[in-house]
Amino acid sequence: xxxxxxxxxxxxxxxxxxxxxxxxxxxxxxxxxxxxxxxxxxxxxxxxxxxxxxxxxxxxxxxxxxxxxxxxxxxxxxxxxxxxxxxxxxxxxxxxxxxxxxxxxxxxxxxxxxxxxxxxxxxxxxxxxxxxxxxxxxxxxxxxxxxxxxxxxxxxxxxxxxxxxxxxxxxxxxxxxxxxxxxxxxxxxxxxxxxxxxxxxxxxxxxxxxxxxxxxxxxxxxxxxxxxxxxxxxxxxxxxxxxxxxxxxxxxxxxxxxxxxxxxxxxxxxxxxxxxxxxxxxxxxxxxxxxxxxxxxx
Numbered sequence: 001x002x003x004x005x006x007x008x009x010x011x012x013x014x015x016x017x018x019x020x021x022x023x024x025x026x027x028x029x030x031x032x033x034x035x036x037x038x039x040x041x042x043x044x045x046x047x048x049x050x051x052x053x054x055x056x057x058x059x060x061x062x063x064x065x066x067x068x069x070x071x072x073x074x075x076x077x078x079x080x081x082x083x084x085x086x087x088x089x090x091x092x093x094x095x096x097x098x099x100x101x102x103x104x105x106x107x108x109x110x111x112x113x114x115x116x117x118x119x120x121x122x123x124x125x126x127x128x129x130x131x132x133x134x135x136x137x138x139x140x141x142x143x144x145x146x147x148x149x150x151x152x153x154x155x156x157x158x159x160x161x162x163x164x165x166x167x168x169x170x171x172x173x174x175x176x177x178x179x180x181x182x183x184x185x186x187x188x189x190x191x192x193x194x195x196x197x198x199x200x201x202x203x204x205x206x207x208x209x210x211x212x213x214x215x216x217x218x219x220x221x222x223x224x225x226x227x228x229x230x231x232x233x234x235x236x237x238x239x240x241x242x243x244x245x246x247x248x249x250x251x252x253x254x255x256x257x258x259x260x261x262x263x264x265x266x267x268x269x270x271x272x273x274x275x276x277x278x279x280x281x282x283x284x285x286x287x288x289x290x291x292x293x294x295x296x297x298x
Contacts, residue, residue, distance in 0.1 A: 046273075049266040057262035073263035077271075087268065090245035093237075094227055095275060096159055097244060101166035102222040106215045108167045113176035114207055118189050128177070135170035139231075147235050157239040162232060172218045179214040180207075216283040224276050245272045 044064075049057060051067040078087050116128055146165070155161045184207060192202040208215070233244045243251075249268050252260065 046266060046270055050263070050270045052263060052266075054261045054263045057266070069263055070267075073261075073267040076261060077264045077267045086240060086243075086248070087245075087271070089241050090243055090248040091271060093159060093242060094244040094246070094272075097162050097229075097233075098223050098226040098275070100160070100163035101226045102219050104163065105166045105169045105172050105222045106219050109169050109172035109218070110176050110208065110211055110215060111203060112173050113180055114203055117177055117180045117184070118186065131170050131173055134168075135174065143232060143235075146232075150236055156236050157242045159237075159242065161236055162226075162229075166222070166226070169222070172222065175218060176211065176214055179211060183214075184210055220276075220280055220283055223279050227272075227276060 045062075048063060048066055050073055051070040052063065053067065053069045053072075056063070056067065056069075112131070116124060150156055150161055188206065189202060192206055197205070228246055229244075230246045230250060234247050234250070237243050237247060245268070249265070249272060252265055252268070
């Protein structure tokens with residue numbers, strides 16, 4: 001009798017626990033769903049506004065239904081604001097800078113992290129601490145000196161002046177070395193050396209594929225940061241043909257309101273975030289793996 005009561009009580013407790021778990025799961029899913037809707041709502045409005053005419057947008061009326069001016073706004077964007085806005089060159093310059101800086105950032109940060117992780121040398125700890133200390137220095141403190149150096153060396157309006165410095169990325173290095181410590185056994189490096197592989201061969205053929213999730217994460221972060229960068233490009237790129245898309249969009253705010261085509265502005269903003277979305281979709285699987293990597297050390 002007591003055993004039966006015990007079993008019934010146990011089943012009742014298990015049922016209550018399952019109900020609580022299911023309720024909690026519904027609450028969490030509901031909360032995440034609301035957050036997702038809030039995040040996507042403004043992006044949806046942006047897409048809607050790219051399909052509306054300038055008159056409709058200046059009227060101030062909010063609309064959730066797409067219009068029929070998408071291709072007209074796209075055409076106007078590439079023909080309007082010729083004095084201050086060149087969508088083709090702005091898009092190209094932003095893409096070159098973002099891709100170039102992201103590739104250099106990820107590759108050389110991974111290479112630096114591998115060098116400090118895989119080799120034992122004097123002042124190894126000092127080198128790592130120094131790199132991490134540089135990470136604490138605000139960008140604004142070094143930007144003045146960097147700008148003066150670029151002017152003295154006649155490097156203004158050169159796209160690569162915004163690409164080459166991306167080699168030094170302490171925050172990316174910190175993420176890479178943490179990933180290596182959790183994912184790359186040193187025995188694998190020693191085995192590669194015993195097989196006669198060169199140091200760069202080991203890094204390029206063995207280490208880089210292992211670091212693919214981490215590289216994907218830092219690539220998208222670096223790409224977004226470089227693509228949206230407004231501060232240094234606005235200082236160093238003064239020639240219209242060299243300006244990036246964010247700099248050109250920012251310059252539109254100085255355009256007289258009466259002559260400003262809001263349909264073109266929304267189209268420019270839409271095009272400016274489109275590459276970021278594409279890169280994220282391409283690397284999404286690797287990004288998820290990279291974010292979760294290291295949570296359980298093997």
